[in-house]
Amino acid sequence: MTKDKRLSTPSTEVSDARLVGVFLGAALGDALGWPYENRARNSSSKAGGTLRFSDWVKRSGGRFQPHEELIPAGSYSDDTQLILAVSRAKTTSSDWWHYFATVELPLWLTYERGGGGATLRAARSWLKGIPPWESGPSERERYFQAGGNGAAMRIAPHILSNLGKPFDKVAEDIVLDSVVTHGHPHAIIGALAYGFALWTAIHNSQTLEYGHLLRAVRENVGLWGVWRSVSAVWPNWLPIANDYGFEASWAETVDSFASQIEVATESLEAGALSLDQSTLEALGCFDKRILGAGTVAASAAIYLASRYAAGPMEGVTAAAFARGADTDTIASMTGALLGAINGVEWLGSLGREVQDYEFIADMARSMRRAAPNELRYKWVDNRYIDSILTDLDKGRPIQMPPGFPSVAREVDLVTTNSQNLRARSWILQEPHFQTIVIKKLIRAKRETASEKDQEAFAFKSEEPNSPSWEATFAGIGLYASDIAQSVNFYHRLLGLPVVRQTSKMIQLGEHLVLRPSPNKEKGGSGTLVYIQVSDLGNCFKVLRSAGLMPSEIEINGSRRSLTCLDPDGRTVEVFQRF
Incomplete structure (x- = not known):
C-alpha cells in the first residue's frame, strides 16, 4: 500500500x-x-x-x-x-x-x-x-x-x-x-x-x-x-x-x-x-x-x-x-x-x-476562524421548544439560540387531507441568517358521548362561592389489602421510589400513598392509576416475568402504554413518552 x-x-x-x-x-x-x-x-x-x-x-x-x-x-x-x-x-x-x-x-x-x-x-x-x-x-x-x-x-x-x-x-x-x-x-x-x-x-x-x-x-x-x-x-x-x-x-x-x-x-x-x-x-x-x-x-x-x-x-x-x-x-x-x-x-x-x-x-x-465565539448557551429541551411553538401560536416574539432568525410570519405552506387534522406553518427569515420553516399539526378533538355527559359536572370559575386560595394536587392514598404485595408491585416491579414509611402508611414517589386496608379487603374496582416510566419495553418484560399478564404495548401519538392490575385489582396504566 x-x-x-x-x-x-x-x-x-x-x-x-x-x-x-x-x-x-x-x-x-x-x-x-x-x-x-x-x-x-x-x-x-x-x-x-x-x-x-x-x-x-x-x-x-x-x-x-x-x-x-x-x-x-x-x-x-x-x-x-x-x-x-x-x-x-x-x-x-x-x-x-x-x-x-x-x-x-x-x-x-x-x-x-x-x-x-x-x-x-x-x-x-x-x-x-x-x-x-x-x-x-x-x-x-x-x-x-x-x-x-x-x-x-x-x-x-x-x-x-x-x-x-x-x-x-x-x-x-x-x-x-x-x-x-x-x-x-x-x-x-x-x-x-x-x-x-x-x-x-x-x-x-x-x-x-x-x-x-x-x-x-x-x-x-x-x-x-x-x-x-x-x-x-x-x-x-x-x-x-x-x-x-x-x-x-x-x-x-x-x-x-x-x-x-x-x-x-x-x-x-x-x-x-x-x-x-x-x-x-x-x-x-x-x-x-x-x-x-x-x-x-x-x-x-x-x-x-x-x-x-x-x-x-x-x-x-x-x-x-x-x-x-x-x-x-x-x-x-x-x-x-x-x-x-x-x-x-x-x-x-x-x-x-x-x-x-x-x-x-x-x-x-x-470556517476559517481560528477560535469560536464561546457564547454561553443552555440545552434545548422540550420546555424550550414548547415555548417557541406557543409564542408562534400566539404571535409573540420568539427567542431562538444564537445564529438563528427570530422574526417570524405565518405562511400557508402546509395543507391536510383530513377533517380531523389542522396545520399551521411559519417562516423565520432575516438577512444574513438561515431560512427556517416550522410547521405544526393539530389534531381536532372529537367530542365523545362521555365528554358530553361530563358537561353536567363542569364548574364555572366565576361562581360566587369559589375559594379565594390556590390549590395544588398533593397526592392520592390507596388502601392495600396486603401492603407488602403492593409495595413489591409499585416499588420493585414498576420502580417508584419509597420516600417515606411509617407504621400507618408508605409514600412512593411524589404523589402515591399506600395504607393498610382496615378489613384486609380488596377494593380496587373502578380505580385507574397512571405510572410513567423511562423504559416501557423492559418494564413489560419484568411484569410478564412476575406473572402479572400485562396487556400488549399500544402506541398513540408520542405515547406508548400498557395496562395491568395491581394486587388489589386496580387498573394501572404504565406509559412512556418518546
Whole structure:
C-alpha cells in the first residue's frame, strides 16, 4: 500500500472560492436531488429531471397525520440543514460536539426537512437529555444498528475548519460528530472515507487527474480506516458499543468499503465504456436494503467526483437524477467534492437560486476562524421548544439560540387531507441568517358521548362561592389489602421510589400513598392509576416475568402504554413518552 506524498503537508493556501464551492456545491446537489429521493414522496408533476429548480409538493405524515407541504424552488433538505448546524456549533463553542448534540440537533426537530430515521431518533434522545447510547435497550440497539449516511452528509465543516492540518486531526472531529447520531461502523467509516476524499480535494493545488480521488482513497486505507477514540469526550461510548460488536466489525467494514472503492476504480478505468447507472448499481445505490448506508453514499460520491472532475455540473446531475438512489445525499456529497476541486464558477446562475445561497457562502468563509465565539448557551429541551411553538401560536416574539432568525410570519405552506387534522406553518427569515420553516399539526378533538355527559359536572370559575386560595394536587392514598404485595408491585416491579414509611402508611414517589386496608379487603374496582416510566419495553418484560399478564404495548401519538392490575385489582396504566 503506497501513500500519496502530496498529502503529507497540506497547504493552508485555499481560496475562498473553493471554500464556498464546498458548501454551495453541497446545497445545490441537495436541492436538485431532494425532489427525486424516495422518501420525498413528490406528488408534483413539475419535477422532470431537468437542470432547473421548480416548486414541488411533498407528501408526509403517513396514515395518521397525512399532509402536503409546498416546497419552494431551490429549497434544500436535511443534508444542508445539518451542514449548517455543525458549522454554527463550530463557530459558537470550543466544545462544539456538545453544542451540536444539545442545542443544534434538538432544535433541528422543529424545522427538519427530510430527516433520516437514525438522526431523528438521536435528536429526540438528546432532546430528553439522554445520549442515544445510554437510552433504553430497544432504542440503544437501533442506535448501534444505525449505519446510514446521516453522519457522512454533514462533515464538510470539519475539513474547512481544519485547513492545513493533518487528516488525523480532521478524523478526530469526524468521529466525534458521527457518534452523536450513529453507532454502526458503516456510518462512521463512510464519513471518514468521504472526509478523506474532501480533505484531499480541498488541499490539492494541482490540476486533479482523472480518477485521482479514488486512487487516493484506495491507497490510504491505513489513514482513514483507523478508529479514533472518543473516550476523552464520551468516556462510556466504546464499552457500550462493544456490547454490540463494534470493534469486532470495524475491520470487516473497512475491507468491505475498500472493495467498493475497487469496484468504482475498475469502472472508471474502463474509460468511455464506463456507465454511471451500472457502476452506481454495483456500489449498492439502488439496493433498498443498503442504499442509505454511509459507505454506499461515500463510494458513489467519490466515484462521481473522480469521473466528472472536469465537468462538475454533469457529475452533480448524474447523482441528483439517479432515481431509486438516495439522490439528495449523494448529489450533495458529490457537489461538495466538485466544489472543493473547481470553486464556484461552475455553479453559474443556478447556484444563486439555491435557498440562502448568500448565507451559505458566508458560513463557508467563516470556517476559517481560528477560535469560536464561546457564547454561553443552555440545552434545548422540550420546555424550550414548547415555548417557541406557543409564542408562534400566539404571535409573540420568539427567542431562538444564537445564529438563528427570530422574526417570524405565518405562511400557508402546509395543507391536510383530513377533517380531523389542522396545520399551521411559519417562516423565520432575516438577512444574513438561515431560512427556517416550522410547521405544526393539530389534531381536532372529537367530542365523545362521555365528554358530553361530563358537561353536567363542569364548574364555572366565576361562581360566587369559589375559594379565594390556590390549590395544588398533593397526592392520592390507596388502601392495600396486603401492603407488602403492593409495595413489591409499585416499588420493585414498576420502580417508584419509597420516600417515606411509617407504621400507618408508605409514600412512593411524589404523589402515591399506600395504607393498610382496615378489613384486609380488596377494593380496587373502578380505580385507574397512571405510572410513567423511562423504559416501557423492559418494564413489560419484568411484569410478564412476575406473572402479572400485562396487556400488549399500544402506541398513540408520542405515547406508548400498557395496562395491568395491581394486587388489589386496580387498573394501572404504565406509559412512556418518546
